[in-house]
Amino acid sequence: MSVLIENARILDPVDGFDAVGSLCVQGSEILARGQAPDGFEPRRRIDASGLWLIPGLIDLAARLREPGQEHKATVASETLAAARGGITSLVVPPDTEPPIDSPAEVELINRRARQACGVRVYVLGALTHQLEGQQLAEMAALMQAGARGVSNASKPLASLLVLRRALEYATTFGLTIVLSAQDPALTGSGCMHEGAVSTRLGLASIPEAAETAALGAILALVEQTGARVHVARLSTRRGAEMITKARAEGLPVSADVAAHQLFLTEVDVAEYDPNCHVIPPLRGQRDRDGLRAAVARGDISAICSDHQPHEPDSKLGPFAGTEPGISALETLLPLTLRLVEDGLMSLHEALARVTNGPAEILDFAQGRLTPGARADFVLWDPTAMQEVRREDWLSAGHNTPFFNWTFSGQVRETWVAGRPVWTLPTEGNPEDTA
Numbered sequence: 477m478s479v480l481i482e483n484a485r486i487l488d489p490v491d492g493f494d495a496v497g498s499l500c501v502q503g504s505e506i507l508a509r510g511q512a513p514d515g516f517e518p519r520r521r522i523d524a525s526g527l528w529l530i531p532g533l534i535d536l537a538a539r540l541r542e543p544g545q546e547h548k549a550t551v552a553s554e555t556l557a558a559a560r561g562g563i564t565s566l567v568v569p570p571d572t573e574p575p576i577d578s579p580a581e582v583e584l585i586n587r588r589a590r591q592a593c594g595v596r597v598y599v600l601g602a603l604t605h606q607l608e609g610q611q612l613a614e615m616a617a618l619m620q621a622g623a624r625g626v627s628n629a630s631k632p633l634a635s636l637l638v639l640r641r642a643l644e645y646a647t648t649f650g651l652t653i654v655l656s657a658q659d660p661a662l663t664g665s666g667c668m669h670e671g672a673v674s675t676r677l678g679l680a681s682i683p684e685a686a687e688t689a690a691l692g693a694i695l696a697l698v699e700q701t702g703a704r705v706h707v708a709r710l711s712t713r714r715g716a717e718m719i720t721k722a723r724a725e726g727l728p729v730s731a732d733v734a735a736h737q738l739f740l741t742e743v744d745v746a747e748y749d750p751n752c753h754v755i756p757p758l759r760g761q762r763d764r765d766g767l768r769a770a771v772a773r774g775d776i777s778a779i780c781s782d783h784q785p786h787e788p789d790s791k792l793g794p795f796a797g798t799e800p801g802i803s804a805l806e807t808l809l810p811l812t813l814r815l816v817e818d819g820l821m822s823l824h825e826a827l828a829r830v831t832n833g834p835a836e837i838l839d840f841a842q843g844r845l846t847p848g849a850r851a852d853f854v855l856w857d858p859t860a861m862q863e864v865r866r867e868d869w870l871s872a873g874h875n876t877p878f879f880n881w882t883f884s885g886q887v888r889e890t891w892v893a894g895r896p897v898w899t900l901p902t903e904g905n906p907e908d909t910a
Contacts, residue, residue: 477519478502480512484524488845489828499529501851504893508847524855524906530827531843532564532852534834536732538783542588544573549785549872551588555595557871559898561806562887564852565596565842571629577602577613579621594897600654603628603642610634612642616649624838627654636693643703654706655694662686667796669742669757679796682757687715695722698729706837707731709782711756713766720775730837733767734782735811736802750791750798751877772821777833781808785873803873810883851894860886
């Protein structure tokens with residue numbers, strides 16, 4: 477179907493495009509941007525006056541809980557929540573049950589995604605067999621089945637020798653390896669950042685060195701092997717500085733940060749709020765500010781949701797006994813744009829961290845609005861005010877500390893491959909004429 481979206485403020489961080497104009501969609505691709513070409517006769521016209529038109533978001537870390545944990549969430553429920561949040565592409569880590577360590581699991585998730593609302597779902601294959609950290613998984617078979625990279629999620633590897641062998645093997649096939657920088661011995665049974673707050677609360681803690689020691693080993697092996705590595709979900713200022721230095725030295729590394737790490741700190745744990753129980757933990761204010769600075773510089777080139785929906789029982793009981801993780805798909809875009817309101821970066825820079833930045837990390841074709849690109853985009857109303865309310869939440873997991881927060885702006889429509897997959901159910905939708 478051909479569609480003409482008129483009078484929108486089109487924002488494309490790839491080339492800095494920012495103008496009020498039209499977007500022409502032909503089938504699943506963008507035909508033209510800015511002005512409709514001569515002779516273009518759309519079957520559908522949409523007046524998007526007053527709205528922003530931005531690339532669809534790409535989220536590098538979202539647990540959808542299938543297969544194996546459907547009591548927490550499903551691919552269907554979470555892709556719909558993603559669409560509501562303006563996310564058009566999701567990347568699933570391999571720590572499902574069973575883990576994604578064979579083509580069968582890749583195909584299962586792909587099949588579930590095809591039956592859902594239309595949001596694109598990609599998977600990371602397991603780095604080691606059953607994520608046990610010892611025997612390398614069949615990376616080549618996973619790649620042929622459609623895996624976009626390999627990872628051991630948050631599971632530890634048996635030794636640095638296993639990591640070295642994995643980096644060498646992945647390099648042979650041109651695979652990106654996604655690694656979590658957490659030393660298992662230093663992390664132990666900790667549940668929050670090591671500092672004055674953890675001492676006062678009497679909670680087992682995780683020191684900064686749990687991240688920096690692991691990251692130092694990763695970077696040393698990247699330098700030796702030349703492997704392309706993405707470090708997932710940094711949490712410390714020092715870790716961000718290490719990534720900055722490595723990139724300046726030309727190492728093929730990238731990094732992301734979860735959106736909640738840019739706003740919350742260890743102080744938010746002070747009331748034993750289980751919705752603030754995350755791994756890696758919420759750190760101190762200096763860490764939060766250091767992460768923000770690295771995001772602004774572009775050394776951390778992606779912001780992800782680190783979406784982990786849980787059933788209510790998982791967040792009941794003493795803080796240390798609750799399961800870590802936040803349900804975060806529906807707050808990724810509002811939190812990212814809050815960084816612009818806070819004066820941390822420009823609008824284009826913020827959008828880049830959730831669109832073309834993640835796309836470049838895993839070589840996706842999405843994240844742009846140039847002619848010929850996939851027609852994945854979002855219509856955003858910058859004048860609306862939205863309160864995060866439980867009754868409006870679409871994710872099956874209600875474990876978020878952001879309920880009752882109020883944000884500027886709201887997703888009006890989300891489009892994937894040239895068709896709408898989410899429309900805000902209000903009277904204020906864009907004017908649509910056949």
